[in-house]
Amino acid sequence: MDIILQNIINALQWGSFYAVVSIGYSMVYGVLMLFNFAHGDIFMVGTYIGFGIATLMLALFSAIMPGWMIFILVILVTMFLASFVGVFVEVVGYRPLRGAPRASAAITGLMIGIIFETGNLIILGAQRFSFPALIKSQSYNLGGIYVTNVKVLIIAASLIMMLSLHLFIKKTKWGMAMRAMSYDFLAVPLMGVSINVIAPLTFAIGAGLASVAGILYGQAYPVLDPYMGIQLGWKAFVAAILGGRGSIMGAALAGYLLGFIEMFVPLVFPSTFRDLIAYSIILVILTFRPRGFFGMEHSTQLRL
Amino acid sequence: MRKLIYLVLAACVLTLCFSANGWTLGRETVIKVGINAPLTGDIPKVGEGTKYAAEMWLEDVTKAGGIEVGGKKYPVELVIEDNESKAESAVTANTKMITQDDVMIIIGPQSSKQAIPAGDVANNYQTPMISPWSTNPDTTAGRPYVFRGCFLDPFQGPVLANFVTEEFGFTKAAVLYDVASDYPKGLAEFFKAAWEEKHGAGSVVAFESFTTKDTDFSSQLTKIIKSGAEVLFTPQYYNEVALIVNQAKDLGWKGPIVGSDSWGSAETVQLCGEACYGLFFSTHYAAAGAQGATKEFIDRYNAKYGYVPDDVGALTWDALRLAQTAIEGAGELTGDIKKDRTAVRDALAKIKDFEGITGKMTFTEEGDPIKCAVIVKISDKGEYEFYKSICP
Structure with missing residues (x-):
């Protein structure tokens, strides 16, 4: 029993990263009908920005501010800076190819990803960095189940972020414009909503979320390397497909599901087979539900 | 006209013969030690440690007036070749050092990736080679001329x-x-x-x-x-x-x-x-809390190059000292490099209880040392402290 409860906590933490990152994929798909394959590397860049800001803030303010205040400050500044990375990717990478075949745009994403990885490698070198601990990790024993304050923070912060995004999309005019764009990105601009505003906005939100995920990731897994975004990015992409293309709640749910499958498979089977079994399960789900959990009819018309 | 050509040819051959003779007779035998190290490539720090340890060793030997074999002192020269941390370059470097530079013995390459193919070359040319750092069993397996300076996995x-x-x-x-x-x-x-x-x-x-x-x-x-x-x-x-x-x-x-x-x-x-x-x-060894000869080596290295040597530096130092002991134990140098190499190899295989700074060593038949491993404790200051050594 203990082991199951413990793994539920583990899965909630691990699934939070998949959920938040896969939302970035899903949002861009909703608006532009393409998957931004650079998103895993945007996550990586966001993490490194967070690392830089955190190091700077700790050096400047650690004497005069409590840890949680610095933490919030780091999140806000990093989100702001990282959203420009998202805008940059949209303007430089995707805008010139908006009329091009979809495969070209998808490949652009891969190229941008490689540029980010190697650029990082050239600027900072192959050395690994350790993300500074903004919140001192404290482990609590709740009747045999170990929970750390960092875990609780990660799960709570992810849920808050996803909920506020959900409200933003459902309740605000900007959100409405984004939803409209996902129905018809040719007709909506005729109504006076420019795609050149909505698309960068979508990328900025996705990158901002990814960078916060990166800071949280840095608290849980403090070793940074330039290729850290690849595996997480691909798995989050799987979650975005599984949740239904373009569906934000679907992506979030699928992200957590992925986390649960990855945590519970090694419980029953040898851990060597973890990914093999985990992704076979997803293959089976997709065979029976090719549209994913919440995929709408119109969002699957286009291939890729 | 034809006669003239013959004459010129004959003269050429004669001069060649004499000059070749003159070389072996006139020049003193120099013991050359080859170093095959990754000075560039993925792990340049490993190459640097190798080179620095080798230079420190040469300093000692030169100060002593060379290596003494059979009651006569021979000067020593280092031949340092870069293997770029690549397997094929390590093979080329070994071939060059053996066939062109006439080295007596080769120290290196460090990583198993290079030591395994390079060891094959050394063994084929019957030249002794000691890899200080390679832990893969394949480096020495079935190769009488190849040795190593560290323990195996x-x-x-x-x-x-x-x-x-x-x-x-x-x-x-x-x-x-x-x-x-x-x-x-x-x-x-x-x-x-x-x-x-x-x-x-x-x-x-x-x-x-x-x-x-x-x-x-x-x-x-x-x-x-x-x-x-x-x-x-x-x-x-x-x-x-x-x-x-x-x-x-x-x-x-x-x-x-x-x-x-x-x-x-x-x-x-x-x-x-x-x-x-x-x-x-x-x-392989612990820098903090080291004693005796190990501490002496660390202090000297630190004073000379400005940092505490890692295990590669220490293992290279031991490999060079092993090579020196083997050359000294070879009896006498005949000047025929092939015979001398085999004599050195035989002496190396016979070394017992060699006191290295990374522990006592005796070679097995495979050329792997029986030596102690060091257990290191990470101290409360984050330093690697010697805890105990465990011997087979």
């Missing part, structure tokens, strides 16, 4: 199993390793075999794996913790060590975590922080 597993048993008296162990990487996988299996031999089948209560690039080990660690294991062995590299140790502590792991020589990088402590303090791992 099949030795390190049992050493750690014995250490944990003696130190803590535990009987249940868990292993967490990367199934996609040769070194951790091999070592994990050697450890498991040794542990089960000591404590019976099933005494490794959890044998969990992950794949390279994974960062979350909480599922495996939860399983390990619930399995009732008393000690966790993880033969991983520094970046994974930091994550595994911290996650294990967060999940309520109270027992010791033990590692292998892949932990022996300064970055382990940098990335891992206080969670790693007090843990143990096995390695």
